[in-house]
Amino acid sequence: MTDKKDPKRKKQIQLRGIPAAPGIAIGKAFVLGTEEIMPPKRSIPASEIPSEISRFETALEKTKREIIEIEDKISKEMGVEHGRIFSAHLLVLEDKVLVKEVIARLKKTKKNIEYVFAEVLDKYVGVLSEAKDEYLRDRITDITDVGKRILKNLSGVEDKTLAALSEKSIVVAYDLSPSETAMMHKGRVLGFVTDIGGRTSHTAIMAKSLEIPAVVGLESVTDLVKDGDHIIMDGIHGVVIINPTKRFLEKYQREKKKYESLEKELTELKSLPSETLDGKKVIIGGNIELPEDVASVLAYGAEGIGLYRTEYFYMNRIDLPNEEEQFNAYKSVATRIKPNPVTIRTLDLGGDKFLSQLDVPKEMNPFLGWRAIRFCLERTDIFKAQLRAILRASVYGNIKMMYPMISGVSEVRQANIILEEVKTELRKKKIPFNGDMPVGCMIEVPSAAVTSDILAKESAFFSIGTNDLIQYSLAVDRVNEKIAYLYEPAHPAVLTLIKKVIDSGHQANIPVALCGEMAGDITLTVILLGLGLDEFSTSPIAIPEIKKVIRSVKYSEAKKIAEKALQFSTGKEVEKYAKAKLKEIVPDIAEELTE
Amino acid sequence: MKVQKDIIVKNKTGLHARPAAMFVQIANKYDSDITIIKEDQEVDGKSIMGILMLAAEKGSAITIVADGDDAEKAVEELSKMLLSDEIDVNKVG
Numbered sequence: 001m002t003d004k005k006d007p008k009r010k011k012q013i014q015l016r017g018i019p020a021a022p023g024i025a026i027g028k029a030f031v032l033g034t035e036e037i038m039p040p041k042r043s044i045p046a047s048e049i050p051s052e053i054s055r056f057e058t059a060l061e062k063t064k065r066e067i068i069e070i071e072d073k074i075s076k077e078m079g080v081e082h083g084r085i086f087s088a089h090l091l092v093l094e095d096k097v098l099v100k101e102v103i104a105r106l107k108k109t110k111k112n113i114e115y116v117f118a119e120v121l122d123k124y125v126g127v128l129s130e131a132k133d134e135y136l137r138d139r140i141t142d143i144t145d146v147g148k149r150i151l152k153n154l155s156g157v158e159d160k161t162l163a164a165l166s167e168k169s170i171v172v173a174y175d176l177s178p179s180e181t182a183m184m185h186k187g188r189v190l191g192f193v194t195d196i197g198g199r200t201s202h203t204a205i206m207a208k209s210l211e212i213p214a215v216v217g218l219e220s221v222t223d224l225v226k227d228g229d230h231i232i233m234d235g236i237h238g239v240v241i242i243n244p245t246k247r248f249l250e251k252y253q254r255e256k257k258k259y260e261s262l263e264k265e266l267t268e269l270k271s272l273p274s275e276t277l278d279g280k281k282v283i284i285g286g287n288i289e290l291p292e293d294v295a296s297v298l299a300y301g302a303e304g305i306g307l308y309r310t311e312y313f314y315m316n317r318i319d320l321p322n323e324e325e326q327f328n329a330y331k332s333v334a335t336r337i338k339p340n341p342v343t344i345r346t347l348d349l350g351g352d353k354f355l356s357q358l359d360v361p362k363e364m365n366p367f368l369g370w371r372a373i374r375f376c377l378e379r380t381d382i383f384k385a386q387l388r389a390i391l392r393a394s395v396y397g398n399i400k401m402m403y404p405m406i407s408g409v410s411e412v413r414q415a416n417i418i419l420e421e422v423k424t425e426l427r428k429k430k431i432p433f434n435g436d437m438p439v440g441c442m443i444e445v446p447s448a449a450v451t452s453d454i455l456a457k458e459s460a461f462f463s464i465g466t467n468d469l470i471q472y473s474l475a476v477d478r479v480n481e482k483i484a485y486l487y488e489p490a491h492p493a494v495l496t497l498i499k500k501v502i503d504s505g506h507q508a509n510i511p512v513a514l515c516g517e518m519a520g521d522i523t524l525t526v527i528l529l530g531l532g533l534d535e536f537s538t539s540p541i542a543i544p545e546i547k548k549v550i551r552s553v554k555y556s557e558a559k560k561i562a563e564k565a566l567q568f569s570t571g572k573e574v575e576k577y578a579k580a581k582l583k584e585i586v587p588d589i590a591e592e593l594t595e
Numbered sequence: 596m597k598v599q600k601d602i603i604v605k606n607k608t609g610l611h612a613r614p615a616a617m618f619v620q621i622a623n624k625y626d627s628d629i630t631i632i633k634e635d636q637e638v639d640g641k642s643i644m645g646i647l648m649l650a651a652e653k654g655s656a657i658t659i660v661a662d663g664d665d666a667e668k669a670v671e672e673l674s675k676m677l678l679s680d681e682i683d684v685n686k687v688g
Contacts, residue, residue, distance in 0.1 A: 088616045091616050091619055091620070095644050095645075096639075096641065096642065097638075097639050098642065124644055124648065127648055128647060128648075183616045387635065
């Protein structure tokens with residue numbers, strides 16, 4: 001790119017990192033010093049050992065007082081849960097193993113205490129940096145944070161800190177630690193840009209709670225940026241531009257405006273009902289995997305949980321989960337989401353979901369094999385434990401339950417017989433449960449969709465699982481890149497099946513939900529709405545956009561659009577039509593989509 | 596008195612910073628010496644650094660050893676904490 005010939009003009013540099021908190025910021029850089037913690041090495045005579053030890057102890061004491069002070073400050077300003085990060089710091093300070101090791105090494109090597117301490121710390125950091133787990137690796141920051149503070153107190157030299165931030169700036173650092181961010185003037189920070197860190201690092205958590213953007217893992221951004229340089233940062237895509245040209249600056253100023261107005265609008269949407277311009281009400285629920293996910297479901301304004309996946313219990317462990325831990329999780333989700341409903345999907349193991357603890361033989365076609373309800377109907381021990389846990393939890397909120405991968409009505413009947421057995425057992429033991437808990441079917445196998453009129457007579461609701469339904473009806477393995485182009489959610493066959501399921505449900509007076517990725521794709525929202533879908537369930541982050549689309553269209557119009565969509569011959573044509581219509585209905589969101 | 600128990604870590608984050616901190620806080624209430632063994636590694640159960648070094652992930656098999664007058668109670672409380680599925684992380688640092 002050739003910019004205006006200005007010899008003093010610095011070259012534009014564009015970097016790509018990990019997007020850790022969304023948003024766009026444009027401003028001057030405030031660069032924090034790099035993470036050099038190795039102090040100079042110096043030999044000491046044996047006679048100085050006691051005084052070195054006492055210097056170390058004094059520094060530990062001082063650090064402890066400082067940390068307690070920061071903990072108080074943060075707890076007051078940001079809430080107790082943020083302040084608690086520092087209790088872990090205190091434990092590091094009081095760690096007798098660490099202190100013993102430092103003193104033993106001091107006596108042995110006869111080097112100055114700063115150097116000895118830094119060496120010991122370095123050893124621990126070295127081990128942790130090899131940990132497989134991202135969360136554990138990110139905790140290195142906590143340890144070096146305490147370490148640096150101790151070293152500072154040993155040497156008495158103050159570093160450049162965030163407290164010195166005097167004007168609105170983008171903070172550029174090797175990494176940011178809790179005690180560094182504790183002292184900063186929050187109103188002056190526009191965003192965080194760091195060399196290292198992941199999505200769970202302190203920088204990311206802090207940025208999200210301050211609602212400012214962050215891009216982490218840029219590797220060498222601190223070497224490339226000087227104090228006062230102009231920076232653009234895009235926390236949505238993980239892009240950082242140093243000394244941007246006028247053209248880029250203008251482009252990102254527009255982007256920033258657009259992002260902020262959209263963000264504002266979507267936040268306002270949270271409390272508004274999801275209904276069309278002509279008053280047709282639908283439900284938008286969230287999909288979750290862990291009890292913790294309830295928080296984001298609530299944050300994005302979902303009206304319940306349309307899909308609670310339960311395979312998580314079985315992952316990454318060597319034993320089988322027991323009824324009690326499942327019960328606790330279901331109870332906790334139901335309690336937090338009530339009076340809104342939560343739909344628990346019974347175990348969908350098999351296929352691409354690995355079972356380490358069950359000796360399942362390798363299959364040629366795992367997606368067509370022994371999985372989900374087929375597995376549960378044979379392993380009734382595992383199935384019954386889950387059913388008991390769900391039933392017991394059903395008194396704590398509005399729980400619904402559905403069976404995955406139903407291919408015909410006999411599977412529903414078999415599963416229901418087992419469910420009845422479990423209910424009888426619970427009644428005998430006088431354990432309370434909701435006898436009217438709605439039990440529905442996932443419709444994700446083409447045969448189930450085709451016979452949905454039969455299934456509707458024995459189900460309290462349907463939930464269409466489009467990921468599998470598309471893969472099975474188009475015979476496309478969704479992970480095979482060579483044929484990925486055939487995986488078309490808008491394929492006429494898929495739409496016809498979805499229509500059939502919705503119609504069968506409505507004829508039998510049962511509601512129909514859709515909980516695959518398709519529910520979160522705004523391109524198809526209007527068509528699904530027009531087909532008569534009662535409930536969308538999607539990853540929480542997509543909820544505001546879906547709601548916005550629904551609130552921007554008339555149901556009568558959506559019906560016409562759906563009708564027209566069913567007349568195309570290919571998925572490509574449907575998609576093109578859907579995008580064009582979306583552009584008319586919600587121009588600002590649709591524009592983002594085509595970019 | 597020496598008491599030991601083999602367990603499988605069930606907290607979903609394994610023995611990471613927060614559960615590790617909780618473990619250390621509990622361990623330090625007791626007078627007994629407390630050791631954690633994982634495979635061939637052995638660390639002091641009262642040291643946060645030691646426990647982090649173990650990097651015990653969910654599903655790891657570990658042995659808790661306590662040696663002292665209150666060994667039995669210590670092992671009981673510590674193993675209960677590690678076996679519980681949902682730790683209230685807000686109670687520890």
